[in-house]
Amino acid sequence: MAAAAVAARSSPARALGGPGKRGLVAAISCDGDPADFLPGLDSALAAITGLGGPDTWRSLFAPGDRVAIKLNCLSGASLSPRPPLVDAVVRGIRSAGVPAGAIVLFDRTSRELERAGYPIARAADAVRCFGTDALRGGGYETEIREHRSIGSLFTRILTEHATVLVNVGVCKDHDLSGVSAACKNLFGLIHNPNRYHANRCDPYLADLLDHPAIAPKLRLNIVDAIDAQCHGGPALAPPYLFKPRKILVSLDPIAIDRIAWEMIEAERAARGMPALRDDGREPTWLATAEGRGLGIADRSRIAVREVAA
């Protein structure tokens, strides 16, 4: 095959982990912030893909991909994905041949990104970083996309730029959905998330995950759980911060959120706090999503592979 053809190759669409990859979550143990997160990410991807070496990243990304990395920066610098972690994710994606100019870090607003430690970058030949709000016209599409209970405008970063979506969230309690880790971060892709907070976000989170604008593009989920929050979310609530010292990595957005939920519940139990169910905030949308075939929420069917940083 000609080199040019190889360079233009895009990785095939994989919906939500693909066959045989569901229910696998890698947990990178981080006693402190490692000097470089990439070796741990390499190990994590090897654990969940069954591959090793250069093939791990290449199994997920290809030179022709345009990658949008959705960060969750709502809670500011203290509880957003760490920039060194995201830097390692970018280097991993680039190791698969994706050019820097094809990678965008984004969240709802540039202001949120800056507050979380991500300088705005717009140069076309480098990794870019900006909020949806930086785009002309507000940054959202103009036509509603309907799917099940969802009727929303999507960020044009996802619909007009990205062929691949990487989801990088944090591990925190959420006052309405119970847990905000991977799936809840996806609310930042639409213009009207406030419309979908009823009934503990069930079935809205499942329906959004299943949306044709998202499902075919969602390639990888990462949750920064070196620090986490067991109550008072989604905003930063320092009394409820704790330190799981983990980075979770999975192709399955439901399984990774199920493990994040488990971490939050363990900390709540250790503090003598009620379980989310008893607090009226059980994340029932996880079971709804599993029922729709979007991933594994049943803990007994999820395997966690511990790897070193």
Place this chain on the structure above:
Amino acid sequence: MDRSLGRRGFLARCATAAGGLCALDPLPHSDQLPRPALGQGLFDFAPAEDGEREVSDAPADYWDSLSGDRAVCRLCPRECRVADQERGTCGVRMNVGGKYRTLVHSRVCAAHIDPVEKKPFFHVLPGAKAFSIATAGCNIQCRYCQNWEISQFRPEQIPSVEVPPARVIETARGSSCPFVAFTYSEPVVFWEYVRDVADAGNARGVRSLVISNGYIQEKPLRDLLPRLSGVKIDLKGFTESFYRDVCDGELKPVLRTLEILKETGIWFEIVVLVVPTLNDDEGSMRGLCEWVARTLGPEVPLHFTRFHPMYRLQNLPSTPIGTLERIHGYAREAGLHFAYVGNAPGHPAESTYCPGCGKTLIKRVGYTIMETALKGGSCSSCGRAIPGLWT
């Protein structure tokens, strides 16, 4: 809202419509700027002149503190429980560090000078002009919303201009508008701004009209009504299932609002947008008409207006005129004296007829008043008093 205009064009038209009297700064016609196609590695960033996308930071009323910096909103029946940094369903009221704030006070996203007939008010000073304004946001979500481009957005997602209450009144007076109308989106969610503009207007002889879904709690409603001259309520349907499934709202609180309007004596009219197959069945429409006649009385104007495909309801046809006429007939059979057909320019049921002698009192074609036969609020022929706000 003029559907031929985008929301930015709509705003920009404000300045044109009001001529030199409208002091609002026109927003840029960003839709008219050349746009490079988005593609690989090519982004289309907002230039500095792409209009303001700012929000206000003013104290909100009607909320209570909950534990852990949470708040519960008491403005509408939804009673959103809102964590720090989160918003209610309306998207325009936000918990900031345990304090509830409104993000839309004085942030006008649509402004226009309309005849009161466009609201529609058919028993309010025929042909009078209303300086009509809106902010972003709504507390329900009708799947057929005609103004979803402002009602279903957060304030920072659409351009707006800062228009303090005094400037609204100054603009209305300068444009010979005896009324300010809060319309297009949902005034309930910008309650504090409505209050402040209404107060400013009452001090300077400009009256306020509210066009609302009526989905509001009793306390803020009762606090607001003494400041207003008229209210139009969009009664979406007459079943809880329609409200729940099509509008993401509730019927019962809206009926309570109508009862309070009747009780307080403020002038009000009711509009029902008739959506084919969803709220046009004989049982619910007869029930609605009979409830209005029985509870609010036969003198309340009741408008049945025509649906056109919009927003998330694109798969239904426009309402057949025959359907409107059928339901108009139910209203007459229920004993209502002032039933109308709307969004059907030229239809005879757009006009007002005297219940006493049948004389045409106000002949309308669309929003245009062709002739009037009212004399001091009474029929010029038989002298029957006609309810309304005629002076």
